[in-house]
Amino acid sequence: MSKEERQAQEQQRALREWRRNRFRILACVDGSDESYEGLRYAAEIGRSDECDIILLHVRPFDQGLRTGGLQMSVARENMLEWDIEMPGVECLKKGLELLIEAGHMQKDWEFMASRSEVRGDPVGDNKIEYRSKTGKSIILKLKTAPDAASGILDQYELGPYNVIILGAQHRWQGDLRSLWDAGVTQKVAMLAPCSTLVTRKLGKGKGCLICIDGSEHSLGAARRAAVLAQHAGSPVALISVVLKDEDRKVVGAQVDAAKAAIESMGIPVSEAIVRAGDPVEQIIRVGARYQLIVVSDSGKSRIKRFVVGSVAFKVMGHATNSVLNVR
């Protein structure tokens, strides 16, 4: 390995180390109302100085034959001559305006633009970074990829993120189908190594509802989600669902324990609910009153998820409001 290479690797490591000390939010915008809803949520939790917000838009590669052999870039360049932006850039700009409205950016922020070549596409990836004096940054990124989901996942590998925010898709495939053919949001939610937030426009309620299944893992997730909720300034409620009425007592104790644990952190818990019935159905029904439902999957592999089935994923797919899946 040459000296330059080692140096570059060292730099890369330092950058990643630095990024691990930041709370990085990857908000994917595709121009839909749902995705802007997600951005609004990002603005809510990303107020503090330790947060970076990255806006990402993925557009597909240009397909030459369909345009009769004239590259799409010729048309694009011509549009730019007229000061008209590409649809992707428009989405990102609108997203940035939304953040500015939320009071996220001041005039004195540093501004950087960079562009990287992508094989197979003439325009490549474009990145604009706004950075404040305190080190907080907002990044707009226009990425080119064969499909949106792999673009988002690839972006994750460039720098770890704490949470990926996506607008919900209309159709959520079944467990079996999702093994090979899933929509963008579903695919990212399944494959992302970090927590994912799927946003929907309908959430009119307030506060966040954290689901608990009594496991160590879900308790840890509940604590983390509670911290996030406190930052966003929304009240916290807990829910656990039992299949049979007889178990009510045991589960009730678990919920109370979780409530105590969270309250011992200094975060007030407004409600602790225990319901009986089908977990997915109950969570969705109760959750409709809240702005956000928090679920946690235990990070099962996809094969396992298919065999066991995952409440978390069913809730993500079928809830009527936003769902955060904590990993």
Next chain:
Amino acid sequence: MTQFSLVRDSLQAHEPASAWSMRLRRRGYQRLLIIRSQINLYYFWETRWFFIAMAVGAVMLSLPLPEGLSRDGMIVLTMSVVATILFVTEPVPLPTVALLMVVGQILLLGLNSTTVAKSLMTDSVLFIMGSLMLAVAVVKQKLDKRIAWMIVRVTGTRTVMVCLGIAVVSGVLASFIGEHTVAAMMLPVGVTLIRLTSEDKKRVRNVAAVLLFSICYGASVAGIGTPSGGARNAIMIGYWRDFFYVPGDPDTQQFLVDYLTWMAYAYPIFLLQLPLVTLILFTTFKPEYKRLSRGVAKLRAQVRAEGPMAPADWMAIFLFFLILLGWIFASEAIGMGTVAIFGAAVFLIAGLVKWEDVNTGVNWGVVLLYAAAISLGVQMKDTGAAQWIAQNFINMLTPIGADHGMGLWAAISILTTGVTNTMSNGAAVAVLGPIVLKVAVVAGESPIFIGFITAVSSAFAYLTVVGTPACTIVFAAGYLKTGDFLRVGWRMVIVSTVLLLIVAATYWPLLGV
């Protein structure tokens, strides 16, 4: 109250899973796609059509030969079917299909490599290549603002007049310099007008639709007007020559179709379609604004700032007229392809366009694709595969009485329209050309008529985004939905087909073939 840090106590950023595959992944998407095949099933799902096509090919080759078809004919037929599936479904980059066609001819048909290589380059392919280079050169001249100025000065501010003006200008230009060129040039004009009318996309949805469809349908219906309007026209001209022209035989002279002859057949169809485009658009979409006064006024101010025509602009226009004259008068002697590449060379010599722009602006894979498709088309004829399909096609049509005359014309037009809506129109003509020309021979119809019907029908790709280059380019601006194409497209298809058949029955016979 305790303060928690988001970074430490809230959601965590985990490292991406297992290292070895990730390291490979980072190297780029092309490889990512390959690597993903090892990690999960998405690769197979996304390229499923490739495997299906290959399986279909394998099955066809292992079937016993049908009567009247030679072994070589069967191989070529199989290759065409596989290529068609790949054209429609696009599981792999399309130039890959071209490469496979070349490899297939050598490996499966056992042809000599040099023979196949020679069959790739013909005058039609040169013409396609030259016109694409010219297209980039023309777009780079920045004449769009002057054209926009010209349009709004003549049309005034009524929405319907502006749209008609845009459709007419797009059409007339597209008929000579190709629809993709015009779409790329006029798209900014359309989008600027929309944006100047209202910033809110939802309030100008129908205005956006009529303006943008005026550009892409105006250009689409014009693409058939002259041979230089689109690659498919050159392909059809090439097929006529390859299939029917015998040097030294005066009877076959008519199959050397030149620029003016083509125009005589096809230009009237375009002119008749043009007003219908605006009519259909305005009956389908009801624009929110009857007048575009605000947008037009601002556009005027914007284009006025450009100043008068520069000498370089006049030079570019002059050169293009010379090329046009070359196509009309010199193409019989030196070939249309020669004129096209000569024109491109002159633009480069005059310094009106940079080679770098040409190089990045032309998708060379498309040239390769058309070259391979034409070469396969010629094999279809040589091995008798085209003849066999044509015979069966006619046998199929005989019971419904569509094996001759108007019935056959309509059948071929509908067939072409169906195919062209699923793939690019050039590919549609390349695939269907050999078959329909043989159908004409079997049915005793004029190959010229049938060829024109196919070439013209291939422009009826109004239903889908991928059908014509102009639609794809305009769609990329982000104002239209795929549903819009269906909504207005079916009316366009019906009107265009009826118009074509009327012209074919009444006007073409007057031209005497």
